[in-house]
Amino acid sequence: MILYGIIAGVCAYLLFFVSAQCAFRVDEGALAALTRFGAARRDSQGKILLFSPGLHFKLPWDHLRLAPVREQSLHLAGQIGGTTAIASDGTVVHFDGVLRHAADPARVEQYLFGCDDPTEHLANLFMCLVRNEIANYAVGDGQGQPDEVAWSQLRRDSRQLSDQLEQRYTQRLAQRYGVVFSGVDLKDILPPDALVDALNAVMNARIQAQADYALAEADSARRVMAAQHNVEVARRKAQAAATEIKELARALAQLQRDGILSAYVDRRRVEILSQAKHLLVGSAA
Known part of the structure; x- marks a missing residue:
């Protein structure tokens, strides 16, 4: 009886384990x-078999791959290499960017099986593209000042640069x-570190001058x-x-x-002479 109980328990556990492995949401x-x-x-026509939202079942050795079809926000700030780029005038600028995307329901196969990690691949690819656009963005195109630095124009034209990338x-x-x-x-295009230090020095000097004044x-x-x-x-x-x-x-x-x-003058003279310790007497010449 004990052996039958053990066998029944093992079978129940295996049944539960297989059921858990076969169901997916x-x-x-x-x-x-x-x-x-x-x-x-794939289905009978050779197209990839897709599962819509809901509860489904599979065999235990089937592996699940998900493709998000609603909009995802991918921040480029946390990618390899940081958020720096070399502008056309040689200065190193800092930037942050957001890529809004979703998997195309008509091209899910390309999204899932075109590369190992689609999100990381797209992030690294767009980071390279953004750096390339920043490096080749022309300064002094007639809209800004002739001596305007690249960082200033990039910050002003960030919307135009985003549209250009798109x-x-x-x-x-x-x-x-x-x-x-x-x-x-593209957002938060920040000046080079040297310029930040210079601006901080100018700001500190201005604050010190105001305090001294x-x-x-x-x-x-x-x-x-x-x-x-x-x-x-006085x-x-x-x-x-x-x-x-x-x-x-x-x-x-x-x-x-x-x-x-x-009489008053004579009395005052007598009072003063009586209080004096030294008396100088002179004769008229």
């Missing part, structure tokens, strides 16, 4: 094809690789305020001295009118 926005021992499965290559590559291209978008202006304002304060203090002291002199003159004039000015 195709999501919306994709088509599937099967290969058997390396060869694509017109030149997408139709030809679509027929060759079984892909429908929705568009090519602000400090000098604040120091000058402080000095002007201090000078104005000192002038005001004016008030002079005004107080003038007031004191006027009051003294008024008092002396009153003593003169009262006829006691001489």
Whole structure:
């Protein structure tokens, strides 16, 4: 009985394993094809057998290949070689790009079996094409300044460059690789590293100059305020001295009118002489 139970368990496991290997699901926005021992499965007319979205079954030794027929966005920034290209004037510019594409339902066989990895192949191919267009893009075509650098014109004409890439290559590559291209978008075309360093240096110098100017202006304002304060203090002291002199003159004039000015002067002379430690006596010549 135990042996029968073990055999039944093994059979159930094998049945479950085979069922799991035989069933496969195709999501919306994709088509599937099967290969058997390396060869694509075909119908009676010799066309590749395609499976629409839904649940399907296959033999355990069949291999599933999926082709996305809805639009995919392929970013060129993460490809081999980075996102740099040599412009026509010899400068190295940085860029980022997005390739919008999908597998052509009428050419799924070309998409799946034309190369080992269609996505990587298209990314590397378009990276080379973009670098070629950037290198051969003419500077000074009459639209920009005669001395305009390539980076500046490439950044300004990025839309035109994207349209140029789309017109030149997408139709030809679509027929060759079984892909429908929705568009090519070049963006974030950045200046060379040397120019970035120079711009950063200019920006830092400008910030430093503005800071120095602000400090000098604040120091000058402080000095002007201090000078104005000192002038005001001196004016008030002079005004107080003038007031004191006027009051003294008024008092002396009153003593003169009262006829006691001489007596006041004599008394003050005696007070001063009594407080003096040294007395210089001279005779008139």
